[in-house]
Amino acid sequence: MTAVTTDAADGYEAVFDAAVAADERIEPRDWMPDAYRATLIRQMAQHAHSEIIGMQPEANWITRAPSLRRKAILIAKVQDEAGHGLYLYSAAETLGVSRDELLDKLHSGRQRYSSIFNYPTLTWADVGAIGWLVDGAAITNQVPLCRCSYGPYARAMVRVCKEESFHQRQGYELLLALSRGTPAQHEMAQDAVNRWWWPSLMMFGPPDDESAHSAQSMAWKIKRHSNDELRQRFVDICVPQAEALGLALPDPDLRWNEQRGHHDFGAIDWSEFQAVLKGNGPCNEQRLAQRRQAHEEGAWVREAATAYAEKHRHQPAAPDHPEAAQDQRSHVDRPTELQEATA
Amino acid sequence: MTTTANAAALALGDDALVLSHRLGEWAGHAPVLEEDVALANIALDLLGQARVLLSLVGDEDELAYLREERAFRNLQLVEQPNGDFAHTIARQLYFSVWQRLLYGQLASAEGALTGIAAKAVKEVEYHQDHAEQWTLRLGDGTTESHQRMQRAVDALWRFTGELFQPVEGLDIDWQALEAAWLTSLTATLERATLTVPVGPRAGGWAAGAGRQGLHTESFGRMLAEMQHLHRSHPGASW
Numbered sequence: 001m002t003a004v005t006t007d008a009a010d011g012y013e014a015v016f017d018a019a020v021a022a023d024e025r026i027e028p029r030d031w032m033p034d035a036y037r038a039t040l041i042r043q044m045a046q047h048a049h050s051e052i053i054g055m056q057p058e059a060n061w062i063t064r065a066p067s068l069r070r071k072a073i074l075i076a077k078v079q080d081e082a083g084h085g086l087y088l089y090s091a092a093e094t095l096g097v098s099r100d101e102l103l104d105k106l107h108s109g110r111q112r113y114s115s116i117f118n119y120p121t122l123t124w125a126d127v128g129a130i131g132w133l134v135d136g137a138a139i140t141n142q143v144p145l146c147r148c149s150y151g152p153y154a155r156a157m158v159r160v161c162k163e164e165s166f167h168q169r170q171g172y173e174l175l176l177a178l179s180r181g182t183p184a185q186h187e188m189a190q191d192a193v194n195r196w197w198w199p200s201l202m203m204f205g206p207p208d209d210e211s212a213h214s215a216q217s218m219a220w221k222i223k224r225h226s227n228d229e230l231r232q233r234f235v236d237i238c239v240p241q242a243e244a245l246g247l248a249l250p251d252p253d254l255r256w257n258e259q260r261g262h263h264d265f266g267a268i269d270w271s272e273f274q275a276v277l278k279g280n281g282p283c284n285e286q287r288l289a290q291r292r293q294a295h296e297e298g299a300w301v302r303e304a305a306t307a308y309a310e311k312h313r314h315q316p317a318a319p320d321h322p323e324a325a326q327d328q329r330s331h332v333d334r335p336t337e338l339q340e341a342t343a
Numbered sequence: 344m345t346t347t348a349n350a351a352a353l354a355l356g357d358d359a360l361v362l363s364h365r366l367g368e369w370a371g372h373a374p375v376l377e378e379d380v381a382l383a384n385i386a387l388d389l390l391g392q393a394r395v396l397l398s399l400v401g402d403e404d405e406l407a408y409l410r411e412e413r414a415f416r417n418l419q420l421v422e423q424p425n426g427d428f429a430h431t432i433a434r435q436l437y438f439s440v441w442q443r444l445l446y447g448q449l450a451s452a453e454g455a456l457t458g459i460a461a462k463a464v465k466e467v468e469y470h471q472d473h474a475e476q477w478t479l480r481l482g483d484g485t486t487e488s489h490q491r492m493q494r495a496v497d498a499l500w501r502f503t504g505e506l507f508q509p510v511e512g513l514d515i516d517w518q519a520l521e522a523a524w525l526t527s528l529t530a531t532l533e534r535a536t537l538t539v540p541v542g543p544r545a546g547g548w549a550a551g552a553g554r555q556g557l558h559t560e561s562f563g564r565m566l567a568e569m570q571h572l573h574r575s576h577p578g579a580s581w
Contacts, residue, residue: 052376055370055371055379056371059370059371062367062368062370063364063367063368063568063569064568064569064571064572065572066408066572066573066576066579066581067404067408067573067580067581068360068390068393068394068397068403068404068407069394069581070581071367071390072387072390072391072394075367075370075383075386075387075390076383076387078370078371078379078383079370079379079380079383079384079387082376082379082380082383083380085376086376086377086380089376124572124581174581177580177581178581181579181580181581182576182578182579184576184579185576185579290371290372293372294371294372294373294374295374297372297374297427298373298374298375298378298428299374300485300487300488300491301374301375301378301428301481301488302374302375303484303485303487303488304480304481304484304485304487304488305480305484306484307484307485307488308479308480308483308484311483312483
C-alpha cells in the first residue's frame with residue numbers, strides 16, 4: 001500500500017468516525033471500515049434468519065388454533081415475520097451480500113439465528129408466551145436499534161418494531177384470556193410462562209463481561225445499551241405485567257431491590273444457553289431441516305420462475321392480460337386489509 | 344336469514360374455511376419467502392370471508408369446531424391435500440377463477456350475500472391473478488415444472504364438476520358460469536402451454552358430493568387436527 005492511499009483511507013476513517021460521533025447515519029454508499037461492514041452483515045443476517053426460523057414454532061399451531069379469531073391473528077403474525085425477514089435481507093443486501101448467499105449460510109449452519117427458536121411450542125399457550133415474552137424481549141433489544149448508526153438497518157427496525165409491538169400485545173392478550181379462563185387454561189398459561197421465561201432472558205446474549213462483540217458495537221453505535229442493561233430493563237417491565245396477568249414468573253430469587261431501583265433476579269443457566277447455541281437445543285436440528293427442506297423442495301419452482309422470466313424477457317409486461325392495471329391497485333391495498341383482518 | 348340463504352352462506356363459508364386451512368399448512372414451507380407471504384395472505388383473506396359467512400348462519404367457532412365431517416358443506420376440491428406447489432396452484436386456479444365469477448355475480452345482484460361478495464371479490468381478483476401468474480410460470484417454465492403443473496391440473500380435474508352443481512339459496516345460471524369458467528381457464532392453460540384436461544368431471548362421487556357432506560378421506564384427518572384443541576376444552580373461551 002502506498003503512502004497516498006493510506007492517507008486517503010485515514011481520511012475516510014476520520015469522516016466515518018466523525019459521522020458516528022455526531023449521531024449521523026451511515027448510508028450504503030458511504031465509506032465504512034471493513035469490520036463495521038462485517039459486523040453489520042453478521043448481525044443483520046442473524047436477525048433476518050431469526051425471523052424466518054421464528055415462523056416455525058408459531059406456524060406449528062396455525063392448523064390447531066382454538067378459535068377462528070386467534071387463527072387469523074396467528075396467520076397474520078407469521079406472515080409479518082416473513083415480511084420482516086424480507087426487509088432485513090434487503091437491508092443486509094445494501095452492504096454487498098445477496099439474500100441467496102445469506103440463506104446458504106443459514107442452511108449450512110455457518111450463520112446463526114436466535115437461540116430462542118430452538119425451543120418447542122408444546123401447547124397453545126406457548127403462542128401467547130412467545131408473543132408476550134419472546135417478542136417483548138425482541139422489542140427491548142430492537143427499539144434502540146431504531147437509532148443504530150447504519151441507516152438501512154435503523155429504518156428497517158422502525159417498521160419491524162411497530163408490528164412487533166402489535167404482536168406482543170396480542171400475545172399478552174392471549175395469555176390473559178387463558179389466565180382468566182378455566183383452571184385447565186390457567187394451568188396451560190402458567191406452564192408456558194415457566195418454560196419460556198428463562199430462554200427469553202437468554203435472548204439478550206451473554207453477560208457483559210463475556211460478550212465478544214459488545215464493546216466495538218457500542219463504539220460504532222450499532223448497539224446502544226449493553227446486554228445486561230437491556231435484560232434488566234426487560235425484567236423490570238415484565239414483573240408488573242406478570243402480576244396483571246395473574247401468572248407467576250418461575251424465579252424464587254426475583255424481588256424488588258429498593259436501593260438499585262430494579263428487580264434482582266436469579267442466575268441464568270448459561271450452560272444451557274451455550275448448548276443451544278452449539279446446536280444441541282431441543283429443536284435445532286428440526287428447525288434447520290425444515291428450512292433446508294422448504295428450500296430444496298422449492299428449487300424447481302424457483303427454476304421455473306427464472307426460466308419463464310428468461311423466455312419472456314423481451315415481451316412487454318402481460319399485454320394480453322386485461323387485469324394487469326387493476327392488479328397493481330389490489331396489491332397496494334393489501335396491508336390495510338390485513339390490519340382489518342387482525343383488528 | 345332464511346334457511347336457503349343459510350345453506351348458501353354455509354356452503355361458501357365452508358369452502359373458504361377449508362381452503363384457508365390448507366393454505367395455512369404452507370406457512371414456513373414455501374419455495375421462496377415471497378410465497379410464504381402470499382399464501383398466508385390468501386389464507387387470511389379466505390378465513391376472513393369464512394368468518395363473515397359462517398357468522399350469518401350462527402356462531403363461527405361452533406360451526407367450525409363442533410361440526411363433524413358429514414355436516415360440512417364445502418367442495419371436495421378445497422379439501423384436497425396441498426401436494427407439491429403445482430397441486431396447490433392448480434387448486435387455487437380452479438377455485439379462484441370460479442369464486443371470482445360467482446362472487447362477481449352475487450355482488451351485482453340483490454341478495455343476502457351482496458355486500459359480502461362485493462368486498463370479497465376484490466380479494467379474489469388478487470388470488471386469481473396469483474394463481475394465473477404461477478400457472479404461467481410453472482407451465483411455461485422448465486420441463487420439470489411443465490410436467491408437474493400438467494399432472495396437477497389433470498389430477499384435480501375430476502373435482503371441478505362440483506363447482507357448477509346448483510347451491511341451494513344461490514340464484515345463479517350455473518351453465519353460463521361453467522361456460523365462463525371454462526373459457527377463462529382454457530385461455531390461461533393455453534398461454535401456459537398446458538393442455539386442458541380431459542376426463543369425467545361429474546357423476547357419482549364427483550357430483551356435488553361435498554355439498555351433501557360426502558367428503559374425501561383426508562378431510563376427516565384435517566378436521567381432527569383443526570378441532571382437537573377446541574373440543575378438548577368444552578365451553579372454554581379463547
